[in-house]
Amino acid sequence: xxxxxxxxxxxVNNIDxxxxxxxxxxxxxxxxxxxxxxILAGHSHxxxxxxxxxxxxEVSKKFESAGIASLHTLVGFDVEYWQSLGWACKDKxxxxxxxxxxxxxxxxxxxxxxxxxxxxxxxxxxNTKNKYQKNYISQFSVSYGNSPIVANNxxxxxxxxxxxxxxxxxxxxxxxxxxxxxxxxxxAGLSGIINFLKESGAKKVILxxxxxxxxxxxxxxPLFQKEVYxxxxxxxxxxxxxxxxxxxxxxxxxxxxxLQIMLQEYSIKNNIDYISVPEGACNADGSLKRDxxxxxxxxxxxxxxxxxxxxxxxxxxxLGG
Amino acid sequence: xxSPYSIAPKKAFWSKAISNEWNPASLCEEPLVSKNDxxxxxxxxxxxxxxxxxxxxxxxxxxxxxxxxxxxxxxxxMGYDKFSAAYGNIYTARQMLQLLKRALGLFAPKEEFWxxxxxxxxxxxxxxxxxxxSEKEFxxxxxxxxxxxxxxxxxxxxxxxTFGLTEAWIxxxxxxxxxxxxxxxxxxxxxxxxxxxxxxxxxxxDDMLEFIDLARTINPxxxxxxxxxxxxxxxxxxxxxxxxxTIYSKSALRVAAxxxxxxxxxxxxxxxxxxxxxxxxxxxxFSSDRRNVEKEAIETVMSVFLHGVEGDxxxxxxxxxxxxxxxxxxxxxxxxxxxxxxxxxxx
Numbered sequence: 155x156x157x158x159x160x161x162x163x164x165x166v167n168n169i170d171x172x173x174x175x176x177x178x179x180x181x182x183x184x185x186x187x188x189x190x191x192x193i194l195a196g197h198s199h200x201x202x203x204x205x206x207x208x209x210x211x212e213v214s215k216k217f218e219s220a221g222i223a224s225l226h227t228l229v230g231f232d233v234e235y236w237q238s239l240g241w242a243c244k245d246k247x248x249x250x251x252x253x254x255x256x257x258x259x260x261x262x263x264x265x266x267x268x269x270x271x272x273x274x275x276x277x278x279x280x281n282t283k284n285k286y287q288k289n290y291i292s293q294f295s296v297s298y299g300n301s302p303i304v305a306n307n308x309x310x311x312x313x314x315x316x317x318x319x320x321x322x323x324x325x326x327x328x329x330x331x332x333x334x335x336x337x338x339x340x341x342a343g344l345s346g347i348i349n350f351l352k353e354s355g356a357k358k359v360i361l362x363x364x365x366x367x368x369x370x371x372x373x374x375x376p377l378f379q380k381e382v383y384x385x386x387x388x389x390x391x392x393x394x395x396x397x398x399x400x401x402x403x404x405x406x407x408x409x410x411x412x413l414q415i416m417l418q419e420y421s422i423k424n425n426i427d428y429i430s431v432p433e434g435a436c437n438a439d440g441s442l443k444r445d446x447x448x449x450x451x452x453x454x455x456x457x458x459x460x461x462x463x464x465x466x467x468x469x470x471x472x473l474g475g
Numbered sequence: 476x477x478s479p480y481s482i483a484p485k486k487a488f489w490s491k492a493i494s495n496e497w498n499p500a501s502l503c504e505e506p507l508v509s510k511n512d513x514x515x516x517x518x519x520x521x522x523x524x525x526x527x528x529x530x531x532x533x534x535x536x537x538x539x540x541x542x543x544x545x546x547x548x549x550x551x552x553m554g555y556d557k558f559s560a561a562y563g564n565i566y567t568a569r570q571m572l573q574l575l576k577r578a579l580g581l582f583a584p585k586e587e588f589w590x591x592x593x594x595x596x597x598x599x600x601x602x603x604x605x606x607x608x609s610e611k612e613f614x615x616x617x618x619x620x621x622x623x624x625x626x627x628x629x630x631x632x633x634x635x636x637t638f639g640l641t642e643a644w645i646x647x648x649x650x651x652x653x654x655x656x657x658x659x660x661x662x663x664x665x666x667x668x669x670x671x672x673x674x675x676x677x678x679x680x681d682d683m684l685e686f687i688d689l690a691r692t693i694n695p696x697x698x699x700x701x702x703x704x705x706x707x708x709x710x711x712x713x714x715x716x717x718x719x720x721t722i723y724s725k726s727a728l729r730v731a732a733x734x735x736x737x738x739x740x741x742x743x744x745x746x747x748x749x750x751x752x753x754x755x756x757x758x759x760x761f762s763s764d765r766r767n768v769e770k771e772a773i774e775t776v777m778s779v780f781l782h783g784v785e786g787d788x789x790x791x792x793x794x795x796x797x798x799x800x801x802x803x804x805x806x807x808x809x810x811x812x813x814x815x816x817x818x819x820x821x822x
Contacts, residue, residue, distance in 0.1 A: 329606070336546045388805055
């Protein structure tokens, strides 16, 4: 840890001072920073959890009893945001949401016959597991009992299987490795943030999963229609959004599953915990349940957030935190 | 009666055709292809050099195994995606025949894959960047690859094959031929399973004829153009000097090419080898290592290949890549907008 950072952390010990024009505590239910035990932070998918605080009184009580605060940004995740988090996280448990829209950003719309891939495993690869065996066992024996299966069995096992008969006909099959390579840059900053938070004195860093995709084309198109900016942009590009082919849900779910696996691999490599999407948030096919959709194309709503808060609190309680 | 030489054309005499007035284009009296052709190619490294020239000339190069251009990833290694399907370099006639037999379901090598560090390696394309992570994935990807080869053969009007080598490494179990010696790029060399083979000209001819006959069961009107790579061997496993091994190899390949042409209709020989290595060729056609071929040489070869090309030409369809870029931009906008609006919602 740099001398500058040490000095900064020792000076700034009041969370209230970290509210700026750019970044602010949207939930800071406790009247003293010392009562904050857990900080929710990171990219937009954790807003569902933050919102559950204001939507459900039972959830707000959970926030308060667990001492959960959340740091969000109004302008984007610039250096100042992460520095703010670094200042605030000493002796706290930090739950990070990282990206989670890669499968939407790059693959929502279908090109020609589209593509598909074989998701070879819904467990961490043996190489990764063996290399980080100690961390793996301690981490997942807490969250998942003694099962070596990392993934949420209910979400993954019953999701679309990747044998040949389940692949999209006429689509081009790409190697999973291609998609991993494509997703890698979006996760590149995560290790740096994790290390920074550890060096800043965080008691524990936990990585959170991100919500699964939802809906086939017929479900998605009405949501596109609500996005004015998006409609205008489509017009500029000469695309009729009523006609845009959308990547089948099965493929989007697999892409999301792969992202969750990659997040889990990052957590193992960085010796931190990972908490997957809660049981009960997904349909049998792995998609997000209808009542958990936010009124947009990609995010989950506060009810999803409430489920996740419950799971986070249970995880921390099991750790003795 | 006068000697037959007395009525032989100018091209039959070295002094007239080479010493006094050398024009490489004189080697091809008739155009080999037209702009209406759809060209598929395979062969050694040299075979990949011709592809940009073909496309620049407005001739369609058949590409049947193209990953959608939506992935921001480095291209496949070793030119696997440069050819009509992702088979990469094919150095021997036996290798070409084997590939078609696999695509037709007539041959399945016993050494189907190697597992190295948890990844599934294709022994017949050992340098692929993006390796399968399970046996299931491997088999599905291979099946698609072989189907793409069939698709390319059905679609092409001309198949250009460049003979590269006579030397190869084959399986002692079932005769499967590897593109490189196992253990060179991946896998492990096992003298119990792998052995050296230096094909003879008659074996090469037989393999090529069998390949052509099989290919014509899929596409009866497919024309073939055979060439021989002028590039000397990197190394030889014959225990002879590499220069001797090279000259034998190229000689055997040249004989095989000629005898294949003589044995069937609609097969032409294109003299890339002669243009670059013949006594008339400029010294500068090879770089200082006397192995790599200079760009000037390739351009000379291609100018001859495309000499007299006629036809309306087929225009490349640029609409699809443009639309893909637009769709991708829109998709990314959607994700960005979502997150920005979510932030606004929290003010």
